[in-house]
Amino acid sequence: MLKPDLRRSSPAPRDKTDETLLWLKFREGPQEVFQELVQHFYRELYFYGGRFTRDTDLLKDCLQDLFLDLWVYRHRISDTPYIRSYLYKSLRRKIHREILRQPSAGRDDSVTFDDVSSQEITAEQALIRTELSEYQTSRLHELLAGLSDRQREAIHLKFYGELSNEEIADILDVNKQSVANLLHRGLSRLRESWPTLLSFVLFHLSNSLNR
Amino acid sequence: MTTRPDYRTYEAEDFLADSWFLAWVKRDRSDAREWWRDWMEKHPARRDTLLLAKDMAEALRNRPVPLSAEQEKQEVQRIVALTRHLPEEKRRRLWWPWAAACVVLAMGVYLFRPAPVQPEFAGSVLKEVPAGWLTRANGTDKLLKMRLPDGSQVTLYPKSTVAYPPGFAPEEREIELDGEAVFSVVHEGKRPFTVHTRSLKTRVLGTQFRVVSRAADAKQVVSVISGKVSVTKAGDTREPGAVRSAGSGLGVVLTANQQVTYDMARTTFVKELVRNPLPVRTASAAAKETFRFDETPAAEVFERLKKAYGVEIIYDAATLRHCTLTASLEGVPLYDQLSLLCASIGATYEVIDARIVVTGRDCS
Structure with a gap:
């Protein structure tokens, strides 16, 4: 199940020393470290996985599977230098497999990334604290909706996952140059629309101040 | 000294894909923050x-x-918890009922305190908690x-109050207790779980149990719901196997629904059945006792x-051979x-002496 190609993950310099230490400790086995490791990655991976599906049960099952695999195979995957890209890649594969297995799955064999529709925003609203960030979030989702699936995912892996372009290329199964292009075009597009977002925010802010 | 790229040529999208930039804006690392502040001062044209x-x-x-944080936790x-029950092999998808069965397989030990006459609760009265251990006291009137x-x-x-290390040692799980607590111990075959109280040491090999011991009480009671524990005096280093019978003064081995009262003044153990024995939990629903008897x-x-x-129930099978019973006694x-x-x-x-003895007569 674990492909040998994981072993030659790029050793790009990374300042996540703590994470690497954690991983080194975990390879030696103690169960307490496993808990720390799960704790460290759970929220972040839940967020990533949530871009593919709104079925939270499916998502939790996949995450559980992912971490239990990590536990069961810890001796075998101990050659993986960077646990981070391994987790992202494995989770993505598990979720894709589960989604495509469902009878209602997409006819065209594809899985959408970050389907930023109004429904999702509503579901998230409960968790949003202030009016301003709520507004910002919904605007941001509008902007993200203007990007392609792959652009959104590349940006996610870069920004939230902080993976190297090589690692992203491996996950998306494209070459490194394509990743650079996806990132550059996606982020440029966001940036171009950004002043609008900003001015809306400022307008909104001054409006609420005047109230 | 790390060499940084020439950020003067960077557009916003380039910054967003840069790990040194993210170290500042995402993780707010102090070295990155200072570095970028400097950079902005040196390159005011790129500031915007x-x-x-x-x-x-x-x-x-x-x-x-x-x-939510609660869901995440x-x-x-x-x-x-699931990893405790996993073999080092590939298993297929895990289902909820399967997970529940693991929990049921755990066992229980309870310790009860006989006389609830308490002085004012003054926080921790644990002696010699090792350095670095965590101490938690329940000063509320609710279970914690x-x-x-x-x-x-x-x-x-x-x-x-309990105290325990932030991470257990590889060979033993030890905690200290003053007062009363229930422990649902995750099964770990090789790593015993021991609760130390002022005068007793209760050790459970891979089970679930509860311990009570208050500094103010002259007597301490340990009782077991299911599973097996040994109770020895604090400081007794003998293996549980060496501890056998009640009243020996060395300690006792307790099984389901048994309890021992330890008199601290006389340093004696008295073994008996708990006041209200409960059915031992079983792994499968099929093995569960229905308590329905029909002839x-x-x-x-x-x-x-x-x-x-x-x-243990002792009866004379020969005397009772003609007796039959019809009753539905679930929950009784x-x-x-x-x-x-x-x-x-x-x-x-x-x-x-912790046994039930039935004396009957011929029903024929």
Whole structure:
């Protein structure tokens, strides 16, 4: 199940020393470290996985599977230098497999990334604290909706996952140059629309101040 | 000295894909923060570009994750608890009922305190808690549930204190207790779980248990719901196997529904049955006792009770061979079940030295 190609993950310099230490400790086995490791990655991976599906049960099952695999195979995957890209890649594969297995799955064999529709925003609203960030979030989702699936995912892996372009290329199964292009075009597009977002925010802010 | 790229040529999108930039805007690392502040001062013309990138980064970072802290905690703990039951092999998908069965397989030990006369609760009265251990005291009047580093659960009673290391040692799980608590111990075959109290050491090999001991009490009681524990005096280093019978003064081995009272003045152990024995939990629903008897021979009834409660019942099978019982006694406490059953066959029972002895007569 674990492909040998994981072993030659790029050793790009990374300042996540703590994470690497954690991983080194975990390879030696103690169960307490496993808990720390799960704790460290759970929220972040839940967020990533949530871009593919709104079925939270499916998502939790996949995450559980992912971490239990990590536990069961810890001796075998101990050659993986960077646990981070391994987790992202494995989770993505598990979720894709589960989604495509469902009878209602997409006819065209594809899985959408970050389907930023109004429904999702509503579901998230409960968790949003202030009016301003709520507004910002919904605007941001509008902007993200203007990007392609792959652009959104590349940006996610870069920004939230902080993976190297090589690692992203491996996950998306494209070459490194394509990743650079996806990132550059996606982020440029966001940036171009950004002043609008900003001015809306400022307008909104001054409006609420005047109230 | 790390060499940084020439950021003067960077647009906002380039910054957003740069790990040194993210170290500042995402993780707010102090070295990165200072470095970027310097950079802005040196390159005022690029300041707006950088701040735009920072603004975008903040908006991205603020996207809410629809997962509450409580849910997150639950999921993490569930995953960690499940690893205890995993072989080092590939298993297929895990289902909820399967997970539930693991929990049921755990065992229980309870310690009860006889005299609830308490002085004012003054926080921790634990002696010599090792340096670096965590101490938690329950000063409320409610039960306090908490997790130990191995995933085991503790229900701490009011006016009770526990102390434990932030991570258990590889060979032993040890905790200190003053007061009363229930321990749901995650099974780990090789790593015993020991609760130290002022005068007793209760050790459980891979089970679930509860311990009570208060500094103010002259007597301490340990009782077991299911499973097996050894109770020895604090400081006694003998293996549990060396500890055998009640009243020996060395300590006792307790099984389901047994309890021991330790008199601290006389340093004696008295073993008996708990006041209200409960059926031992079983792994499968099929093995669960129904307590429904229909013209069932008395010997079979007592055998089933023995199994259900894990207690010893002594009776003369020859005398009772013609006796049958018909009753539905689910949810009825053991001693009431025995009273009803004995009354219907003209027998009596008494509890002697942690055993139930039934005295009956021929029913023919």
